[in-house]
Amino acid sequence: MRPEDGMSAIIGIYGIHDNPAIMEQGAAMMQALSRFPADDEQAWQVRSNVFFGCRAQWITPESVGERNPLHDPERGLAVVADAILDNREELCEALGIEAVRRSALTDPELLLLAYDAWGTGMAERLVGDFAFAIWDERGRRLYAARDYSGARTLYFTRDPSSGTVWLSTVMAPLLGLPHLPGALNRQWIAEYLALPYTVDAVDGRMTVHEGIEQLPPAHYLVADAEGRLTLKLYCRIEEPREKLKLGSDAEYEEALRDVLGAAVKARLRTHRGVGAHLSGGLDSGSVAAFAARELRARGRSLYTFSYVPVADFTDWTPRSRMADERAYISAVVEHAGNIVPEYCDFPDRNPYSDIDDWLDVMEMPYKFFENSFWLKGIFERAAERDIAVLLNGQRGNWTISWGPALDYQTALLKRLRLVRFYRELDGYARRIGVGRRRVLGSVWRRAVGAGASGMRHPVLASPRLLEETGVVERLRRQGLPVQGNVRSAYEARRRLFKQTCFWNLNGTYATKLSLRYAVWDRDPSNDLRVVRFCLSVPEEQCVRDGVDRALIRRAARGYLPDKVRLNQKVRGAQGADGVHRMKAAWPALIREAQEMLDDEAMRDYLDLEMLKESLLKVREAPKPEYAYDLDFRMLMRGIIFRRFVRLRGRR
Numbered sequence: 001m002r003p004e005d006g007m008s009a010i011i012g013i014y015g016i017h018d019n020p021a022i023m024e025q026g027a028a029m030m031q032a033l034s035r036f037p038a039d040d041e042q043a044w045q046v047r048s049n050v051f052f053g054c055r056a057q058w059i060t061p062e063s064v065g066e067r068n069p070l071h072d073p074e075r076g077l078a079v080v081a082d083a084i085l086d087n088r089e090e091l092c093e094a095l096g097i098e099a100v101r102r103s104a105l106t107d108p109e110l111l112l113l114a115y116d117a118w119g120t121g122m123a124e125r126l127v128g129d130f131a132f133a134i135w136d137e138r139g140r141r142l143y144a145a146r147d148y149s150g151a152r153t154l155y156f157t158r159d160p161s162s163g164t165v166w167l168s169t170v171m172a173p174l175l176g177l178p179h180l181p182g183a184l185n186r187q188w189i190a191e192y193l194a195l196p197y198t199v200d201a202v203d204g205r206m207t208v209h210e211g212i213e214q215l216p217p218a219h220y221l222v223a224d225a226e227g228r229l230t231l232k233l234y235c236r237i238e239e240p241r242e243k244l245k246l247g248s249d250a251e252y253e254e255a256l257r258d259v260l261g262a263a264v265k266a267r268l269r270t271h272r273g274v275g276a277h278l279s280g281g282l283d284s285g286s287v288a289a290f291a292a293r294e295l296r297a298r299g300r301s302l303y304t305f306s307y308v309p310v311a312d313f314t315d316w317t318p319r320s321r322m323a324d325e326r327a328y329i330s331a332v333v334e335h336a337g338n339i340v341p342e343y344c345d346f347p348d349r350n351p352y353s354d355i356d357d358w359l360d361v362m363e364m365p366y367k368f369f370e371n372s373f374w375l376k377g378i379f380e381r382a383a384e385r386d387i388a389v390l391l392n393g394q395r396g397n398w399t400i401s402w403g404p405a406l407d408y409q410t411a412l413l414k415r416l417r418l419v420r421f422y423r424e425l426d427g428y429a430r431r432i433g434v435g436r437r438r439v440l441g442s443v444w445r446r447a448v449g450a451g452a453s454g455m456r457h458p459v460l461a462s463p464r465l466l467e468e469t470g471v472v473e474r475l476r477r478q479g480l481p482v483q484g485n486v487r488s489a490y491e492a493r494r495r496l497f498k499q500t501c502f503w504n505l506n507g508t509y510a511t512k513l514s515l516r517y518a519v520w521d522r523d524p525s526n527d528l529r530v531v532r533f534c535l536s537v538p539e540e541q542c543v544r545d546g547v548d549r550a551l552i553r554r555a556a557r558g559y560l561p562d563k564v565r566l567n568q569k570v571r572g573a574q575g576a577d578g579v580h581r582m583k584a585a586w587p588a589l590i591r592e593a594q595e596m597l598d599d600e601a602m603r604d605y606l607d608l609e610m611l612k613e614s615l616l617k618v619r620e621a622p623k624p625e626y627a628y629d630l631d632f633r634m635l636m637r638g639i640i641f642r643r644f645v646r647l648r649g650r651r
Contacts, residue, residue: 006518007056007057007082007084007152007413007515007520008054008055008057008068008080008081008082008083008169009033009036009038009054009055009082009168009169009170009301009515010050010052010053010054010055010080010081010131010132010133010167010168010169011026011029011030011033011052011053011054011080011166011167011168011169011173012050012052012053012080012133012137012142012144012165012166012167012168013025013026013029013050013051013052013099013165013166013167014050014134014142014162014164014165014223015048015050015162015163015165016049016162016163016164016225016226016227017162017163017572018047018048018049018386019048019049019162019164020048022045022048022049022050022051022164022590023045023048023051025051025166025177026043026045026051026053026384027533028173028176029053029166029168029173030043030053030055030173031493031598032172032176033053033055033169033170033173034055035172036057036516037053037057037058037516037518038056038057039058040054040055040056040058040066040324040541041053041054041055041056042056042067042068042069043056043171044070044071044078044080046071046078046135046628047469048136050135050142051077052079052080052135052568053069053080053135054068054080054081054082056068057515057518060487064224066106066108067106067108067541068080068081068106068108069108069487070108070109070112070431071105072112075112075116075134076136076137076138077112077115077116077134077136077137077434078134078135078137079108079111079112079132079133079134079135080108080132080133081107081108081111081130081131081132081133082130082132082152082169083107083108083111083128083129083131083132083152083583084107084127084128084129084151084152084520084522085107085110085111085126085127085129085130086128086132086263086266086267086527087126087127087128087529088102088105088107088110089102090127090437091110091114091125091126092105092110094117094125095106095113095114096118097113103177105163107271107538107592108132108302111132111134112134114126114135115136115143120143120220120222120232121234122145122192122283122346123145123150123220123235124234125172125237126145126147126530127527127529129147129149129151129152129522130145130146130147130151130152131144131145131147131152131153131154131169131215131342132144139224140224141222141224141225141645142165142221142222142223143220143221143222144167144215144220145215145219145220145234145519146215146216146217146218146220147152147217147218148217148221148235148237148528149217149395149503149506149507149526149528150204150216150217150218150220150500150503150506150507150508151505151506151507151510151522151523151526152169152511153169153170153214153328153507153508153511153512154168154169154214154215155167155168155169155170155171155174155176155207155212155213155214155215155514156174156181156209156212156213156214156215156221156225157177157180157212157213158229159179161179161228162179163223165223165229169511169515170363170511170512170515171207171209171363172362172363174209174212175209175212178179179211180209180210180211180212180411181210181211182210183209183210183211184208184209184211184645184648185206185207185208186465186468186469187201187203187206187465187469187471188200188201188206188207188208189204189280189461189465189605190461190465190466190468190469190471191203191206191210191469191471191474191475192365192606192641193441193459193460193461193465193472193606193637193641194460194461194466194471194475194482195475195480196473196480196482197367197480197502197613198367198456198505199501199502199504199505200364200501200504200505201501202475202478202480202499202501203501204216204217204219204500204504205231205362205499208363208365208510208644211378213649214504215231216231216232216233216500216501216504217500217504218233218235218236218368219231219232219233219234219500220232220234223338233236233500235499236498237496237497237531237532237535238497238498238534238535239535239536240536243536243537243538244536244537244538245535245538249541249554250553252537252541252555253551253554253555253557253649254318254555255563256400256533256537256551256552256555257555259288259527259530259533260287260290260400260524260525260530260555261290261294262358262529263404263524263525263527263529263530264290264291264294264391264524264529265294266335266524267291267389267522267524268291268294268295268298268389269389270388270520272386272387272388272389273290273303273385273386273387273388273389274295274303274320274387274388274389274391275302275303275304275305275382275390275391275519276288276291276302276303276304276305276387276390276391276392277304277305277306277378277390277392277393277459278304278306278308278329278332278333278339278341279307279325279328279329279393279572279574280322280325280326280327280328280329280564280572281325281328281564281571281572281607282333282396282400282401282549282552282556282565283393283396283397283400283401283525284392284393284396284562284565285328285393285556285560285564286393286400286552286556287331287391287392287393287396287524287525288302288304288332288336288339288391288400289332289336289431289559289560290390290524290557290559292336292338292339292346293336293338293559295338295476296337296338301338301340302338302339302340302583303341303342303382303385303387304314304329304333304339304340304341305339305342305344305378305382306325306326306329306341306342306343306344306380307314307344307346307371307374307377307378307389307574308324308325308326308343308344308345309323309324309345309576309577309580310345310346310347310577310580310581311345311347312580313576313577313624314624315576316576316624316625317576319569320610321570321571321572321573321576322568322570322571322573322586323572323573323574323576323577326343327563328563328567328572329341330565331561331563331564332560332561332564334629335560335561335562336559338568342381343452344374344377344378344381346373346374346377349374349377349397349509349581349597350373350578350581350582350585350589350590351369351370351372351373351575351578351581351636352369352582352585353373353585354372354373354376355369355639355640355643356643356647357376357377358372359640359643359644359647361376361509361512361513361516361630362508362509362512363512364644365637365640365641365644366509366640367637367640367642368505368509369578369636369637369640370574370575370578370627370628370633371574371575372573373578373581374574375509375513376392376513379513379514379519379521380515380516380517382517383517383518383519387519388520388521389519389522390519390520391523391524392521392522392523393523393524393525394506394525394526395523395525395526395531396495396525396552398496398497398534399525399530399531399534399535400525400530400534400552400650401549401552401627402493402534402537402549402551403542403543403547403548403549403550403551403552403561404489404490404543404548405424405428405543405546405547405548406428406439406442406443406446406487407446407489407490408424408539408542408543408548409421409424409428409439409443410426410443410446410447411490412424413443413444413447414447415580423545423546423568424543424544424545424546425439425440425443425546426546427545427546428546428547428548429453429546429549430546431546431547431568432568433569440589444554445490457482457630458607458610458614458630458631458634459482459610460606460607460610460611460634460637460638460641461542461605461606461607462603462604462605462607462608463605463607464603464604465567465604465605477518478499479495479499497531497535500621502587503519506523512566517555524559537551546564548568549570549589553565553566567586575627576624576627577627578627579622579623579624579625579626579627579631579632580622580624580627582622583622586621586622589639590619593611593615593619593635593638593639594615594637596608596611596642597611597612597615599642601644601645602638602642605641606638606641606642607647610634611634611635611638613631614631614632614634614635615635617629617631618631618632618635
């Protein structure tokens with residue numbers, strides 16, 4: 001079986017009419033991609049209306065020397081691909097490809113065969129991380145698709161007057177096109193600033209730049225010879241009405257190990273090193289343990305990278321949280337074996353120091369500053385150690401380790417399943433070491449709609465911008481109130497898989513960091529087959545006798561130490577030392593915050609009156625507990641947004 005091929009930064013141009021400028025535009029777009037390290041650069045053009053280009057990073061031995069873009073004159077098809085296909089065997093079976101030929105097929109070749117067989121319906125048959133474009137000579141159309149979770153980005157713009165369409169992995173190659181207005185997208189900005197979540201905008205097509213759109217996750221695009229541009233959702237992720245019925249607990253455990261093990265195995269294919277993010281939790285620990293076991297059989301080691309606080313930090317977090325997870329991380333390393341660990345404290349970095357660099361990476365403002373400095377730092381460390389694949393378990397809370405105990409108890413109470421409810425409540429109280437009355441209070445607040453917390457997020461957007469764009473009502477219709485009312489875990493899970501906007505963030509920073517460092521970020525807990533399996537598992541397998549995340553705790557027996565596997569009393573608090581790290585930079589941060597408040601241009605975007613109150617609260621001294629404080633969070637998000645606007649104006 002041939003592994004997946006290398007990751008790529010790709011571009012595409014399709015014009016309805018011949019246009020000699022397309023070759024020149026293609027060359028300029030390829031030049032804009034030259035900032036990324038590459039093992040190869042290829043381009044393909046037909047006449048004067050189609051141009052494909054690729055700047056490739058060879059991740060697997062098989063990707064070395066690969067043709068990408070690939071043209072098949074016999075079928076009249078061409079493809080340019082940033083594609084990682086994980087269900088190759090299944091695809092080959094469905095396409096009737098002889099076994100002897102399968103190992104010789106590259107992923108771009110397989111994509112062309114899939115399109116030849118299934119046309120625009122091909123995307124729904126693919127499992128993996130991908131963004132690609134296909135030119136159909138006979139149908140006179142351009143087809144492009146993005147994977148269900150948006151693990152790889154794909155931006156596009158269209159000139160309405162000529163019908164020409166341009167595609168690109170990143171936005172930079174598109175920004176200089178003559179038809180674009182060069183303005184910021186005020187609707188996108190309004191949604192970005194109004195939403196308390198780390199997502200950018202509820203409309204997955206919008207970007208921060210007017211005239212540049214994003215192909216949303218789980219969508220394909222068709223541009224035809226008549227000038228029509230069509231986008232279609234091809235994949236919906238929903239909980240099945242009929243849950244999986246197996247004969248015993250052991251069978252559910254084995255089924256989870258099988259599907260997760262296969263997902264991990266599919267992501268280990270590289271001629272360079274394999275690494276993994278490793279915290280003290282269940283998700284990253286399970287992924288690392290499965291990977292370490294598989295790599296041992298191949299005579300290779302797993303390299304893990306773990307963020308830890310700086311040496312002079314004193315943990316201020318409550319007893320139920322821990323800023324330093326080394327004790328749990330080292331337990332996984334020792335138990336699993338075959339792991340080369342690295343503990344990364346990045347003493348010279350903090351969320352404030354890395355703002356400009358992150359803006360350069362993201363090509364837009366961002367909200368996740370709390371973890372930004374160590375996240376990018378780990379990619380850098382991995383690149384220095386010649387790691388090509390960096391595993392994570394980011395989607396695990398919603399898939400492999402699903403099982404919210406308190407919300408499950410709430411559901412039992414609402415359905416008046418009182419015997420089971422009291423059994424679960426009692427078991428949970430005993431396992432986390434608190435009184436039953438306290439747990440009952442939390443469940444009751446959820447049951448009556450008070451939620452787990454009364455915390456309401458401030459709105460960063462200015463009243464003027466909110467009124468102009470009508471964003472409050474727009475978001476409310478989408479079920480996303482701007483002040484972030486706390487919802488049940490079940491509702492949050494349904495929303496996560498239903499609304500594609502929640503997928504964009506991870507794919508955006510993963511794609512762009514991977515291109516910068518030639519490190520391929522992959523999440524086995526986000527594998528489409530894993531997702532569908534986990535959604536099919538009965539709730540009683542996921543929460544039982546007061547044990548939350550019960551199925552993975554049982555399935556990981558032998559893979560994880562009990563210290564981690566059975567831990568329900570304490571959770572990690574990543575980024576808790578963020579403000580502590582800023583002590584030396586605090587005066588500069590406060591000055592910049594004051595400059596933001598004095599900047600009349602920002603009054604059009606930001607609620608400066610609210611931010612003024614926030615600054616009064618935090619300006620005197622950098623208290624470590626400000627790391628998760630809403631006032632500090634709003635100030636940082638405002639500073640980051642203003643930096644983006646100012647940096648963009650200087651380019």
